[in-house]
Amino acid sequence: MPAVRGARRAGRNQQAEHPRSRRGKAVPPPSMNSMPRLAQIKLSGGLASDDVKVSGKSLVLALTGAVFFLGAGVAGAAWLGSSLFDVREAFARAADGAAANVGFAVDEIQVSTIEGASAISPARAAEVRALIVPEGRQSILSLDPNDVKTRVESLDWVQGVRVRRLWPNDMLIEVERRQEYARWQEDGEISVIDANGERLLTERAADHANLPLVVGQGAGPASPPMLAALESLPQVRAHLRALVRVGDRRWNVELTSGTTVALPEERPEEALAQLEELQTEHALLDRPLAQIDMRVPNRVAIRVHPVLAGGLRPLLGGA
Template identity: 65%
Template sequence: MAAVRARRGGGRMPPEPPPRKRRRAAPPPPTNIPRLAAIKLNGGLRAEDAQVSGKSLLLALTGVIFFTGAAIAGATWLGSSLFDAGEAFSRAADGVAADTGFAVNDIRIEGVVGARAAEVRAVIVPEGRQSLLSLEPAEVQARIEGLGWVQSARVRRLWPSTLDIRVARREAYARWQEDGQVSVIDLNGERLLTERAADHGELPLVVGRGAGPEAQPLLAALEELPQVRERLNALVRVGDRRWNVELKSGATVALPEEGAAIALARLEGLQTAHMLLDRPVDAIDMRAPGRVAVRIHPELAGSPLLLAGGA
């Protein structure tokens, strides 16, 4: 029968297709392997693996707090502090910068000279700093403008090792007390009507009728005499012909009619050599050419404290 069907169909019967193979299901992953191994086995970090529980976060924060506390305690135990550690790091970095070509080798100051320029120079570079990298222009400017006689300052860093500074001093130069009224004057003794004396307590005081315009030579001399200027309380005009210097200690220095500015320079020298203005003196008379007469405080007359530079 099959042969008859084959002949009627004019050919052989097609072969039967082979049976399909069944794919085996993947075995479930083991449940007892470490979490990191499971992440690698799965081909990477999944969304559910990246989730952090509140408990894990709390443990992490606790660890950070504990570590910070331990660091502070350790620093305290060593007799130091975190600030000291930061300062030590900053100084080390500053030293490296200086050694690699950024040391401050040149400071240019324009607008002032002499002792005033020295005052500016003294506040430019903080102690322990050597490199231009450590000098922020805004911070240097703030320190310079903190000087009472400075109106404004401009600070520029010229790489790799130069600091350029331009200083504008205040137009107000001194205070002038006349007939009980105190006004602000410029270097020429002209009153500055827009300035209040109460706002310029750092300026030197000149006292007496007509004292303002006459004080210019002494005020200019004081620019180069920082030790006398520091101890000055007032310049007092005497009889419209000469000056007395009143010191903050209460002592009075009588200056000659001629050469008062030269006498002030001599007074600066006596302070440098003998600390005269820090001794318990009541009066210093410099009116006689080439002579200085000193009167000690009456309460200390005959005391050896004068020779010792007493209190």
């Protein structure tokens, strides 16, 4: 009996090792060649050295693809950056041309002066018109009044600007020019300045010989208060030859007679007003004087010059 049991167990073990088909035939174990590649990798425990070999052609293709994608990324960044302006500009020009074609083409740019301001010459008006319509623009819609105002105010001789669209085709530019206020002599060069002491680079000093002259380093920017004070002092102004800046801290007044008036460092405008009173009461500026010193408050020191133009003349009131 034990021998029979052992034979039965052996038969069962053989059946487990070689399963049979439904028809009773044994099914052979699957070969490695018939298995999927992934299953073979799993059964073998990983990739063999032969599995990771890369051909030169594959490597070249991989590198080419990487370079292509990298180049595409750089090109996209460039388009979004610097070239995006070109895209917008092309779109703006197309829209501008369409607006011009439907009746909004720029027809006339009128340039005039702001009411009460000095007239401007035809050459100045042409200079303004040249700045109005940007290159490549045709329609009134493309002319933003604020941009036009900024461009016209960039002109050296312009003080202020008003801009209006006159629909559908015209634009009105009203300009206030900077006024020539004085001449400024510095380092031997004479230029024209406005009421703020700023140079008018487009004006020639020879064309404005009637303007007052300020002389010295920093005289131009420092002169507006003095020049404004002289506006209400006609007698001093009539005798004025030049305002001379001394040490960039105070002024001397040079008179047409050759007299020098030394003004105080503090409140020189008040000294000018006092000088106007002395001229009214004593004709002081008509006397043959070498110097009038007003640097000490409440005191006027006079030095007589014996032979100035006009000869010796007695001082009125024994001054």
